[in-house]
Structure formats: C-alpha cells, structure tokens
Amino acid sequence: MNKVLALALGLSLASASAAPVTLTYWQYEYASKVDAMNDLIKKFEAANPDIKIKQETFPYDAYSQKVASSVPAGQGPDVVNLYYGWLPQYVDAGYLQPLPAKEFPTATIDSTYAPMVKTSKMDGKYYALPTAVRTLALFYNKDLFKQAGIAQPPRTWEDLIADGQKIVKGAPPRYTTLGFGIQPDGQDYHVLREVLVRQFGGQPYGKDGKTVTYDSAAGTKAMTFYTDLQTKYKLGVPNFFPGNNSYRDAFIAGKVGMIIDGSFAINTIKDGAKFNWGVAPLPVLASNPNEKDNFGSYWVNGITKNAKGDKLDAAVKFLKFLTSADTQRYWLENVGEIPASRSLAADPNLLKNPVYGPFIASLPYASSTVFVDEAGQRKAWVDAINTVLLKGAKPADAVKQAAADEQKILNSYYK
Amino acid sequence: MRRHQTRTAYTFLLVPLLFFLIVRFLPTLSALRLSLFDWNILKEQQPFVGTDNYQRLLTDGKFAQALKNTALYTVIGVPVQIALGLLVALLLNKIRALRGVFRALYFAPYVTPIVAAAWVWQWLFSPQFGPVNTFLVWLHIPPQNFLTSPDQALATTAALVVWQNLGFQVVLFLAGLSAIPRSYYEAAEIDGAGSSQAFWKITWPLLNPTIVFSVVTGTIAYLQLFTQVVNLNFTDQGGPLGSTTTVALYIYQLAFGRFQMGYASAITVVLFVIILAITLVQLRFLTRRYDL
Numbered sequence: 042m043n044k045v046l047a048l049a050l051g052l053s054l055a056s057a058s059a060a061p062v063t064l065t066y067w068q069y070e071y072a073s074k075v076d077a078m079n080d081l082i083k084k085f086e087a088a089n090p091d092i093k094i095k096q097e098t099f100p101y102d103a104y105s106q107k108v109a110s111s112v113p114a115g116q117g118p119d120v121v122n123l124y125y126g127w128l129p130q131y132v133d134a135g136y137l138q139p140l141p142a143k144e145f146p147t148a149t150i151d152s153t154y155a156p157m158v159k160t161s162k163m164d165g166k167y168y169a170l171p172t173a174v175r176t177l178a179l180f181y182n183k184d185l186f187k188q189a190g191i192a193q194p195p196r197t198w199e200d201l202i203a204d205g206q207k208i209v210k211g212a213p214p215r216y217t218t219l220g221f222g223i224q225p226d227g228q229d230y231h232v233l234r235e236v237l238v239r240q241f242g243g244q245p246y247g248k249d250g251k252t253v254t255y256d257s258a259a260g261t262k263a264m265t266f267y268t269d270l271q272t273k274y275k276l277g278v279p280n281f282f283p284g285n286n287s288y289r290d291a292f293i294a295g296k297v298g299m300i301i302d303g304s305f306a307i308n309t310i311k312d313g314a315k316f317n318w319g320v321a322p323l324p325v326l327a328s329n330p331n332e333k334d335n336f337g338s339y340w341v342n343g344i345t346k347n348a349k350g351d352k353l354d355a356a357v358k359f360l361k362f363l364t365s366a367d368t369q370r371y372w373l374e375n376v377g378e379i380p381a382s383r384s385l386a387a388d389p390n391l392l393k394n395p396v397y398g399p400f401i402a403s404l405p406y407a408s409s410t411v412f413v414d415e416a417g418q419r420k421a422w423v424d425a426i427n428t429v430l431l432k433g434a435k436p437a438d439a440v441k442q443a444a445a446d447e448q449k450i451l452n453s454y455y456k
Numbered sequence: 457m458r459r460h461q462t463r464t465a466y467t468f469l470l471v472p473l474l475f476f477l478i479v480r481f482l483p484t485l486s487a488l489r490l491s492l493f494d495w496n497i498l499k500e501q502q503p504f505v506g507t508d509n510y511q512r513l514l515t516d517g518k519f520a521q522a523l524k525n526t527a528l529y530t531v532i533g534v535p536v537q538i539a540l541g542l543l544v545a546l547l548l549n550k551i552r553a554l555r556g557v558f559r560a561l562y563f564a565p566y567v568t569p570i571v572a573a574a575w576v577w578q579w580l581f582s583p584q585f586g587p588v589n590t591f592l593v594w595l596h597i598p599p600q601n602f603l604t605s606p607d608q609a610l611a612t613t614a615a616l617v618v619w620q621n622l623g624f625q626v627v628l629f630l631a632g633l634s635a636i637p638r639s640y641y642e643a644a645e646i647d648g649a650g651s652s653q654a655f656w657k658i659t660w661p662l663l664n665p666t667i668v669f670s671v672v673t674g675t676i677a678y679l680q681l682f683t684q685v686v687n688l689n690f691t692d693q694g695g696p697l698g699s700t701t702t703v704a705l706y707i708y709q710l711a712f713g714r715f716q717m718g719y720a721s722a723i724t725v726v727l728f729v730i731i732l733a734i735t736l737v738q739l740r741f742l743t744r745r746y747d748l
Contacts, residue, residue, distance in 0.1 A: 106712045109497050130715075134498040181720040214583035215599050226693070280604050283578030420693060427697050429605050 063093040064348070064354045068122035068340075073308055074285035077375040083363050092355045110441035112136045112163040119348040119356050123169065125339050126412030128161055128452070132168050135199070137343040144357050153382050157337035157409040169343030170364050173378030175303045176335045177228055177236075178399040178409045179324065180310060183317035185298045194299075194321035198266070201299065201324050205276035208298035213276075219277030220428040222288035222300035223270055225426040227278075230419065231336035232301055232323070233426070235408050237263035239334045240326050250411030251455050268429040279430070303338070303409075304400040307377040322399040337407030339381065373397070379404070413454035421446035483726075487721045495718035502718075509722035519723065521698050529614050529702065530678040537618045538670050541625030542663075548626065549633050559630070563623035570620070574687035577616045578603065603688065609695030610676040617684050621677075625670060632666035633659070668742045672735055679731050680704050703727050 066082075068074060075098055082094045099116070100106045105127065111117030112134050123131060150167055151159065155174055161167060179201075182196045187206045195201040205215055205220025210224040223229060234255065238245045243259025246252065255263075270276050292300045293313035301323065302310075310318065323335055342363050348356040362368060369380040373391075379401050380386055386404050391397055412418055425443035428434035494505045513519050543612070544562060548555055565573060579587050581602040589599040602612045636659065644654045682704035685694060694701030700711075703723065711720035 083477070109715055112498060130498045133500070135500055136498075211584075213600055215589070215593070216584055216605075278604070281584060283575065283582055414714055416709070423693070424697055427606075431604075431696055 051377070061091045061093050063095060064120055064352060064359060066094055066096045066120045066359075067100055067108065067118035068096070068121075069101045070098045071101070072274060073376045076374060080375075081242050081363070081368060081371065085359060086260065088362075089355075089358060092358065094359065098445070102247050115347070117345065117347065119345060119352055120359055121345055122340055122341055122342055124415070125161055125169075125341055125409060126328045126415040128169060128341065128343075129163070129411070129413050131343075132163050136345055136352070138346060138348070139168055139428045140170070140344070140360070142166075142356060144361060145170070153384065153385060155337065155381055155386060155404045156380060157339070157404075160409040160411055161341055169341035170278050170360065171339040171341045171381040172369055173372045173376065174337055174339040174365050174381045175305050175378055176400045176403045176405070177232065177301055177303055177404070178338050179299055179321045180302055180306070181290060181299045181319055181321060182292070182295060182297065183319050184295070185316075189298075194319060195324050196321075197327040197330070198324045199327045202270070202274050202276070205270075205298060206274060209276055216279055216281065217296070218275060219281055219291065219297045220274075220299065221270055221276040222281065222292055222297040223277045224279050224288035224300075225430070226419065226423045227286075227288050228301050228303055228336075229267070230291075230422040230426065231338075231410075233263055233267045234422065235336040235410060236323060236334040237267060239331045239408075240329055241266070242329070242332075246410065249453055253444045254450070256441055257430055260440040260444070261437045264429065264440050266424070268436060268439075271430055304377060304379055304397070307396060311377075320396050320399050322403060332401070333406050335403035335407035337404070337409045339378075339409070352397045414450050419449045421450065477557045487724050490718055491722035491725050493718045495716075495721070497715040497717055505577030505718070509719045510726075512719065513722060515728065518698060518701075519706060520704075522701050522703045524680055525610060525698075525700060525703045526681065526704075528610060529617070529681055531673055532611070532614050533617055533678045534612060534671060534674040536614075537621050537674060538627055538667065540618070541622055541670070542629050544622070544626045545633060548630060548661075559627065562626045565620045566623035568620070570683045571687050573616065573620055576682060577612075577688060581612055604696060605700040605741045606696045609689065613685055613688050613695070613700050616688060617678070617681065620684070621674075628666060628670060630662070636662045664743075668739070672738050674737065675734060676731055679727070679734070682708065 058148050066077065066078070075096070078096055079390065082096060086093060086136075092381075105124075108117065108121060108123065108131075112131070121137075144165060147162070147165065147167060150170070151162075154170075157174065158171060161169055161171075175249065179194065186192075186194070189204070191204050191207060193297070195204050201221065207220070208218060209220035210218040234245050238255045238260055241259040241262040243255055243257050243263070245255045245260075246341070247254050271278060277297070280287045281297070282288075282294070284290055288300050289298065289306055289309065291297045292302075293310060295316050297313060307320075322333070325331075325333055342360055344360060345354045358373040364381070366380075366382065366385060369382060369385055372378055373380055373385075377397075379391075379397060383404075384390070386401050391401050410418075421443050425446070428442065429436055429439045464584050491509055492506060493502050494508070495502045499730070510675070539696055544648060547556055551558075580586050582602050583589060583599060583604060588601070588602070594597055595688065600608060603609050640658050640662075644658060681702045685700050685702050685705050686708075689695045691701050694705055707720045710716045710723070
C-alpha cells in the first residue's frame with residue numbers, strides 16, 4: 042500500500058516538478074489569530090509564488106486532541122502551532138523535526154529571543170519557535186479605583202490587599218463587586234507557582250524541571266498568602282460569574298476592581314470594557330521589593346515529520362517568515378501578543394505603551410514552566426488550592442499534596 | 457414462497473447487522489485490546505502491559521471518587537425522576553383542559569440543547585446573582601454556594617438532569633396510563649374500592665412494564681452521565697475537587713485531555729461490565745407478571 046502511494050507520489054512529483062508546493066498549516070480558532078495568519082499568508086505567497094499555504098483551524102477545546110490523533114495516523118499539517126507546554130510530548134513522539142541549524146543557528150536564537158524561549162530547547166536543539174509570547178500583568182478598573190479614592194494602581198501585594206478591601210462590596214458569597222477577581226484555574230495558579238513562590242524566597246522547580254521544590258517554607262507562605270486573599274481579606278470569590286472565563290467576564294462587566302490576566306486578554310478586554318481601565322506590572326512583596334517575577338507562556342510553530350523534500354524547504358522558508366521582525370510587529374498590532382525577540386521587546390516606544398508596556402517590561406524576568414502534562418499539572422495545583430478554600434485544609438498540607446501529585450506526573454514522564 | 461420471503465427479510469436485516477458490527481462491536485473489542493497496553497497516543501512505543509491498567513484502577517483515588525459520584529447520581533436521579541414523572545402524569549391524567557399545553561411545557565426542557573440548559577442553570581444557582589439564592593435570603597435562609605461547593609455541586613447537577621428528563625418520563629407514563637382500560641376502574645368502583653386501592657391494585661401493577669423500562673434505561677443513562685456535568689462545571693474539570701466528576705467524564709479527561717488511551721480504555725471496559733451486570737439484575741428481578 043505504502044509502496045503504491047510512494048510510487049504514485051514519485052510519479053506525480055516527477056511529472057509536475059514546476060508545480061507549486063502546498064503546505065498545510067494548523068492552528069486553533071481564535072478570530073484575531075486566524076485573520077492575522079490569513080493576511081500573513083497572502084504576504085508570504087506574494088513573495089514566494091511557488092509556495093501555497095493552506096490554513097486549517099479547529100476549536101480550542103478539540104485542538105490538542107486533533108493534533109495528537111494526527112500523529113499516529115501520519116497525516117495532518119506540515120507546519121503546526123503548538124502550546125509550548127506540549128512540546129516535550131510531541132518531540133518524544135517524533136512528530137517534530139529539529140529546525141535546520143544552518144537556517145536557525147542555536148546560539149543566535151539563545152541570544153536574540155526572550156529568555157523563556159529556552160524552554161523549547163531539547164537536547165541542545167530547537168524544535169519550534171514562537172512569533173510572540175505572553176506574560177501576566179494586573180488589569181485594574183480605574184473608575185472603581187477613583188470611587189474608592191485610590192489614585193495609583195498597587196505596587197506591592199500589601200497595597201493590592203488594601204485597595205481591594207476599599208473596593209469590595211457585599212459579603213461572601215453575595216458580593217456585588219469584587220476587590221480582586223480571584224480564580225485559581227484562571228491565571229492565578231501560575232502566579233502562585235512561578236511568582237509568589239519565588240518572591241517568598243523559594244524555587245518552584247529544580248534546574249532541569251524534573252523535580253518539584255516548592256514543598257518548602259516559601260511554598261507554604263505563598264499558598265497562605267494567596268488563599269488569604271479570599272478567606273482572610275475577603276476580596277472576592279472564584280466563579281463570581283458563570284462560565285469558563287468568569288473572572289475576565291466579571292471584570293469586563295465592571296464588577297471587579299482588579300484581575301491578573303495574560304497579554305492575550307488585552308483585545309477581549311479592550312472590545313468589551315465600557316469603563317476606564319489600566320494595566321500595571323504584577324505586584325511585589327514590600328519585604329522583598331527587588332524580587333520581580335512573572336510567568337511567561339507562548340505558542341510555537343514547528344515543522345512536522347510530514348514535510349519532506351521540497352515541502353521541507355518551503356516549510357523552513359515559511360517559518361523564517363513567521364519569526365521575522367516584520368511579522369512580530371504585525372502580530373503585536375493585530376493580535377496583541379508581544380514580540381518574542383529581545384530587540385523588539387526593548388523598543389522604548391513599546392515599553393512606554395500604557396497597555397503593552399507592563400507586559401513587555403517583565404520579559405527579562407518571566408519564567409516558563411517545563412510542562413509534561415499541562416492538564417494534569419494544572420489539576421494538581423487547582424485541587425490543592427481548593428482544599429484550602431473549600432475544605433479549610435492547612436496551606437502546608439495543600440502544598441505537600443500538590444507537590445506529591447505533580448511529582449508523580451513528572452516521574453511517570455521522565456521514567 | 458414463504459421461504460423466499462424469509463430470505464428477503466434476512467437479507468434486509470443483514471445491512472444493519474453489518475453496520476453495527478463495524479461501528480459498534482469492533483470499536484468495543486478494540487477498546488478491550490487497548491486496555492492491555494500502555495497506549496499513550498503520543499508515544500512511539502505502545503508496550504503490552506497485561507493487566508497493569510486494571511491494577512492501577514484499584515489504587516486510583518480519582519477513579520474511586522468518580523465511581524462513587526456516578527453511583528450517587530444514579531441512586532438520586534432514577535427514583536426521583538420516576539416518582540416525579542409518575543406524580544405529574546397522574547395529575548395531568550386528571551385534567552381535561554390545557555392538558556396538551558402542560559405536557560408541552562414539561563417536555564420543553566427535554567428538547568432544549570443541554571449547553572443552553574446548563575447555562576440557565578448556572579445563572580439560576582449563581583451564589584451572587586441567582587434567583588434561587590435571592591429567594592432563600594427572602595426566606596431568611598443563608599445563601600448557598602451550590603455549584604461552587606464540593607458538598608452541593610453534585611446535587612445541583614443531578615437536579616438539572618432530573619429537570620431535563622422529567623418531560624420524557626411524563627410522556628412515557630401518560631402513554632402507559634392511557635393503555636389501562638377504563639372498565640377496570642369502573643369495575644373497582646362498583647366493588648367499592650377507594651382511589652388509593654385502585655392505584656395500588658390496578659394502576660401500579662399495569663404500569664409495571666413502563667416502570668421497568670424507565671428504571672433500566674434511566675439507570676443506563678445515569679451511569680453514562682457526561683454532557684450535563686461537562687457543561688455545568690467550569691473548564692470541563694468537573695465540580696470543585698472532582699465532586700461532580702462521573703466515570704464517563706474521567707474517561708474523557710484521561711483519553712482526550714492527557715492522551716492515556718490504554719488506561720482510559722480499561723475504565724471503559726470496567727464501566728461496561730458494571731452497566732451490563734446492573735441491567736441484567738434489574739431485568740431479572742423487576743419484571744413481574746400480574747394475573748388479574
């Protein structure tokens with residue numbers, strides 16, 4: 042069967058060597074990303090008339106299933122968009138080709154991309170590269186701040202608590218306005234793992250990412266601090282609004298003083314919010330003001346094992362185009378994700394931008410977790426946080442539980 | 457002639473038989489095969505592990521919790537659904553005017569898309585803005601957390617399923633009731649039987665086939681509960697701390713969230729065996745013949 046196919050393929054290639062190469066590109070459905078990609082493809086095809094790109098998209102919920110099930114079938118895209126946290130699984134599966142070192146020299150990537158991109162380097166090779174990256178920042182409702190008589194967004198976590206207490210209205214669980222839109226399974230669990238643990242003087246993971254190291258005094262302090270926002274200071278409750286983006290929807294409805302969210306939420310908030318809002322960097326601890334941290338994440342484009350011969354050459358060209366400075370700038374303007382390269386991110390005009398500035402300024406100190414089973418690792422943390430919030434468990438025990446669950450997942454992957 | 461007709465009938469029956477073989481039985485058998493492998497869709501190697509997946513089940517707390525939740529849904533959902541359905545059907549049977557309107561009203565939730573119904577439910581039971589809590593506060597009862605509480609989320613989810621299925625249950629019982637000849641009730645009245653006697657001696661035994669059908673199909677449906685749970689609780693992880701996760705949802709999370717096909721297949725096999733056993737027991741003990 043395969044021989045017949047190969048023969049047919051060989052014949053068709055031999056008879057039509059001058060025909061254009063068609064590449065299939067996959068990403069998930071997100072209106073601004075799909076539109077931007079369509080425009081970029083037009084640009085690329087105009088510059089490379091012998092290459093055609095076909096974009097196919099799938100709903101976000103089904104995307105990872107769709108990509109995963111195309112792996113054993115040997116079908117699917119030539120160039121694929123993946124969440125960086127899924128990379129280890131796909132590289133192990135032999136799904137991605139390492140990027141050709143001639144076109145993408147490792148040392149150059151190391152020095153020109155945001156530090157967090159190193160997470161995608163495996164065995165000294167890059168298998169995929171991002172166009173843009175995302176970090177976290179604090180979105181705040183300027184109108185609610187003004188009503189509460191607060192002039193500035195909080196700089197420290199202590200300020201955040203004080204401000205939140207001035208803004209919050211109602212008593213649990215019947216709040217009418219929240220001071221802080223707490224939501225463990227939103228972006229908060231990243232803040233707890235990668236930001237608070239470090240600010241309290243700890244390290245969430247070992248150097249190689251294979252061991253958890255947050256079952257420590259710092260981990261307990263971080264868990265205590267985070268859960269206190271709800272239990273002790275009564276700044277809000279999770280799932281304040283129904284739906285999966287509860288905290289963001291509630292913020293857009295003007296019912297929340299502050300939320301922590303990613304740069305990917307900028308456009309959604311811009312389109313929806315009918316009030317004055319601003320962005321501030323993630324707070325620091327008053328006792329440790331120089332320890333600034335952030336969680337960075339990104340979607341990468343990689344070349345699959347399906348791309349061979351002419352297709353591989355075309356895919357390399359396309360990937361070069363997708364990671365070029367022009368594309369990165371276009372991506373920022375049209376999608377709102379910040380450029381992955383250091384030179385663009387250091388652009389003073391961008392740093393001064395009131396909305397993008399705080400996200401971009403945190404690039405040098407943003408860490409990315411090396412996930413091996415993102416869904417499982419998230420559940421371990423969210424469940425641990427919930428034992429404190431809903432069952433009154435001790436923060437130290439919750440951290441111990443999260444550490445045990447997550448270590449088990451890491452062990453089963455690295456065995 | 458007769459033989460020819462039989463052959464024609466078998467030929468026509470062969471088509472659905474083949475269809476079921478290909479789309480039902482083969483995948484079922486391949487799930488059985490998968491369950492003996494460490495089959496991660498993203499691994500190059502899919503090693504044979506024998507009964508390892510089944511042994512892992514025995515010590516998997518999350519599976520135990522999902523099994524317990526599924527049992528709870530079933531023992532709450534099935535009896536409540538049948539009792540309420542019978543009550544409403546008997547009441548509707550008593551009235552003449554507007555019967556069709558009421559029947560349509562009860563049936564509406566059954567044909568409402570589950571996603572939409574789940575959204576309405578989330579708002580109804582929202583701790584902050586929900587009318588249910590507003591009503592409780594008005595009665596001087598403290599407001600409840602419902603879906604965001606690990607103790608109440610399962611009952612709130614079960615309530616949605618019962619509410620959605622009630623219409624179908626009512627229509628089923630109305631059909632069962634209309635099949636009982638009026639002359640039986642007239643005869644009972646002449647013999648001086650009260651209305652409760654008439655119910656227990658006539659209605660209840662003659663509804664037995666309908667009730668058995670409802671119990672068996674209802675049990676199977678609750679044991680496979682999935683869609684409502686996914687849509688009602690946030691980020692398809694089930695309710696807080698896995699409090700609403702059913703076996704079917706757990707299978708989904710393992711297979712399509714974490715790509716552990718082998719382990720997920722082992723759970724599907726176990727679920728299949730459980731459903732088969734319960735159904736056989738129910739059919740054996742619930743079906744009775746009444747001689748009037």
